[in-house]
Amino acid sequence: MPTEQMIAKGNIPRTPDHPLETTLADIFQQVGDDVDLVAHRIVHGADLFSASIRITDDVFQQIQSISHLAPLHNPVNLEGVEVARRFYPDISHVAVFDTSFHQTMPPESFLYPIPYAYYEKHKIRKYGFHGSSHRYVLERAVQMLDAPKNRLRLISCHIGNGVSVTAIRNGQSYNTSMGLTPLAGVAMGTRSGNIDPAIIPFLERLEGMTTNDVIDILNHQSGLLGISGISNDVRVLLEHEQQGDERARLALDLFISKIHNYIGASLAKLNGADGLIFTAGIGENSPEIREKICLGLEYAGIYLDNQANWEGSGERVISSPYSPIKVMVIPTNEELIMARDGYWLSLEKAGVTG
Ligand SMILES: Nc1ncnc2c1ncn2[C@@H]1O[C@H](COP(=O)(O)OP(=O)(O)O)[C@@H](O)[C@H]1O
Numbered sequence: 557m558p559t560e561q562m563i564a565k566g567n568i569p570r571t572p573d574h575p576l577e578t579t580l581a582d583i584f585q586q587v588g589d590d591v592d593l594v595a596h597r598i599v600h601g602a603d604l605f606s607a608s609i610r611i612t613d614d615v616f617q618q619i620q621s622i623s624h625l626a627p628l629h630n631p632v633n634l635e636g637v638e639v640a641r642r643f644y645p646d647i648s649h650v651a652v653f654d655t656s657f658h659q660t661m662p663p664e665s666f667l668y669p670i671p672y673a674y675y676e677k678h679k680i681r682k683y684g685f686h687g688s689s690h691r692y693v694l695e696r697a698v699q700m701l702d703a704p705k706n707r708l709r710l711i712s713c714h715i716g717n718g719v720s721v722t723a724i725r726n727g728q729s730y731n732t733s734m735g736l737t738p739l740a741g742v743a744m745g746t747r748s749g750n751i752d753p754a755i756i757p758f759l760e761r762l763e764g765m766t767t768n769d770v771i772d773i774l775n776h777q778s779g780l781l782g783i784s785g786i787s788n789d790v791r792v793l794l795e796h797e798q799q800g801d802e803r804a805r806l807a808l809d810l811f812i813s814k815i816h817n818y819i820g821a822s823l824a825k826l827n828g829a830d831g832l833i834f835t836a837g838i839g840e841n842s843p844e845i846r847e848k849i850c851l852g853l854e855y856a857g858i859y860l861d862n863q864a865n866w867e868g869s870g871e872r873v874i875s876s877p878y879s880p881i882k883v884m885v886i887p888t889n890e891e892l893i894m895a896r897d898g899y900w901l902s903l904e905k906a907g908v909t910g
Pocket residue numbers: 715716717718745788789790791836837838841842
């Protein structure tokens with residue numbers, strides 16, 4: 557892109573008396589008319605989209621047809637597209653999918669060991685999420701390590717509200733912790749991550765709940781919140797842990813342990829690693845959590861530099877110079893990836909080839 561400058565950034569909360577349509581209209585009002593293109597984050601693209609795409613009526617319908625795969629995210633994403641297309645009817649709208657980066661995973665990574673017919677009939681497989689974030693930090697890590705993409709084995713830990721760990725080889729996603737939906741993988745703020753699936757009918761029977769009730773609990777009342785009974789916010793839990801609260805300590809220990817599982821799985825999948833990346837709200841801002849994760853991974857060649865971890869800020873290497881695996885903090889920038897994709901698609905539309 558000619559320039560990659562952020563002009564404005566903000567958050568307008570959505571509340572019951574300030575619904576999405578009003579919230580978005582307020583944002584667009586503030587942004588004004590000087591807009592050439594809108595890039596929309598669409599969480600699930602299933603296997604229909606392996607790259608960003610201009611939103612036509614046909615593409616809109618295709619996204620709608622897979623919304624059941626991400627009921628918490630896609631319908632809201634599409635509502636945003638509708639409002640934005642009404643507000644800016646004469647410009648291009650582009651869909652950028654969380655899933656598209658992971659379309660390079662091989663079948664042994666993305667298939668579930670259930671009858672193959674369910675994959676063929678219903679597309680039940682692992683898709684993976686946070687793709688724009690993993691893509692962004694990959695690009696930055698290649699620059700920081702000054703090595704060719706196809707020589708690097710990277711483990712990208714996106715630790716925010718949602719958490720996903722991705723093994724990257726040859727500049728491509730090779731495996732990732734989230735699954736068919738963003739509920740799978742590591743335990744998260746309020747999401748359980750992977751559990752024994754037999755727990756679901758058990759809870760239905762023992763607690764007199766419907767499947768939807770149980771899924772709701774696994775999405776909204778589990779993870780750090782479920783174990784601690786206090787909060788889904790790592791900062792609050794670290795404070796309680798310091799004051800001797802056992803359940804806060806347990807929740808954090810379990811969280812770290814689940815992240816270890818996926819870092820270990822990534823090391824095995826990649827046959828080692830050259831870099832370990834921390835990104836997103838917790839990964840970027842919590843030296844405590846980064847330290848807790850890295851302690852216990854020395855066997856694999858991960859040695860933190862305490863000062864860089866605790867005192868530095870922004871994008872940096874936080875491992876000791878002697879650490880065989882370089883540990884990096886890379887503030888993510890999903891919006892930049894989206895803007896770049898939109899820009900390239902607009903050139904394509906204008907008939908300009910790169
Ligand atoms: N300084 C910090 N220490 C620990 N956690 C933090 C810090 N700052 C933000 N967070 C956590 O980051 C999370 C939000 O991450 P973010 O990547 O912005 O999430 P999302 O984009 O998925 O909504 C919240 O759970 C918040 O508690």
